[in-house]
Amino acid sequence: MKTASGYSTYQITLHWLIAVLVLFQLFFGESMTTVADAVENGQFASASDQALGSAHYWVGLAILALVLVRLVLRLASGAPAPTNRGQRWMQITAHVSHGLFYVLLLATPAAGLLAFYVGDPWGDIHSLAKPAFIVLIAVHALAALYHQFWLKDGTLKRMLSPAG
Numbered sequence: 001m002k003t004a005s006g007y008s009t010y011q012i013t014l015h016w017l018i019a020v021l022v023l024f025q026l027f028f029g030e031s032m033t034t035v036a037d038a039v040e041n042g043q044f045a046s047a048s049d050q051a052l053g054s055a056h057y058w059v060g061l062a063i064l065a066l067v068l069v070r071l072v073l074r075l076a077s078g079a080p081a082p083t084n085r086g087q088r089w090m091q092i093t094a095h096v097s098h099g100l101f102y103v104l105l106l107a108t109p110a111a112g113l114l115a116f117y118v119g120d121p122w123g124d125i126h127s128l129a130k131p132a133f134i135v136l137i138a139v140h141a142l143a144a145l146y147h148q149f150w151l152k153d154g155t156l157k158r159m160l161s162p163a164g
């Protein structure tokens with residue numbers, strides 16, 4: 001993988017945009033479950049659940065499209081080398097967790113589409129994304145804050161201001 005001097009403006013914008021959209025999905029995803037249950041039982045979901053269910057569909061597809069763009073940029077421009085050169089286990093953990101994020105960001109919308117058009121067991125599989133994302137985001141955000149404010153190695157800063 002290519003080593004860059006930092007993240008580009010596009011990479012930073014996509015990181016935070018996708019993060020906000022994923023949080024929206026995690027906070028309001030249950031409306032989609034309510035709509036799916038109502039359809040299954042021949043009932044109607046409330047207007048707000050229907051609106052949030054529809055938003056879930058389109059925001060989920062937007063995440064999928066943006067992640068594909070992000071991966072192309074990542075392959076083209078690479079990523080900066082880890083700052084904590086001495087601590088091998090931290091570099092490996094960061095590498096693995098970033099990889100897991102990309103797997104989840106692709107697999108979750110794909111399972112969501114299957115849940116929507118095929119039904120079970122994809123709904124149950126898709127719903128597992130919620131705890132998986134929550135654990136990963138918590139570890140990831142804590143690690144970023146630890147790097148920035150404890151190790152003071154500028155890790156958070158490089159995801160806030162572009163290189164160059």
Ligand code: HEM
Pocket residue numbers: 022025026027029030031032033036056057059060061063105108109110111112113114115116122123124126127129130133
């Ligand atoms: C990264 C993107 C996505 C995330 C993080 C996400 C997250 C969630 C969450 C948290 C739930 C509620 C689970 C629960 O009730 O415990 C849910 C349900 C659902 N989502 Fe998504 N979703 C995403 C993308 C999509 C897409 C693209 C579609 C379809 C086009 C979709 C279709 C569904 C369906 C059909 C359900 C109801 C599942 C069921 O219980 O049968 N999702 N999603």
Ligand code: HEM
Pocket residue numbers: 015018019020022023074079080082094098099101102137140141142144145155156157158159
């Ligand atoms: C849904 C939420 C989030 C997702 C899906 C996500 C995903 C990712 C991914 C995949 C990378 C690797 C980028 C690459 O090298 O290609 C990354 C890097 C990064 N993220 Fe997040 N992130 C999220 C939230 C956050 C939050 C809340 C923070 C800060 C508190 C944060 C701070 C960072 C930092 C500082 C980096 C750069 C790490 C480095 O340079 O080694 N992220 N994020």
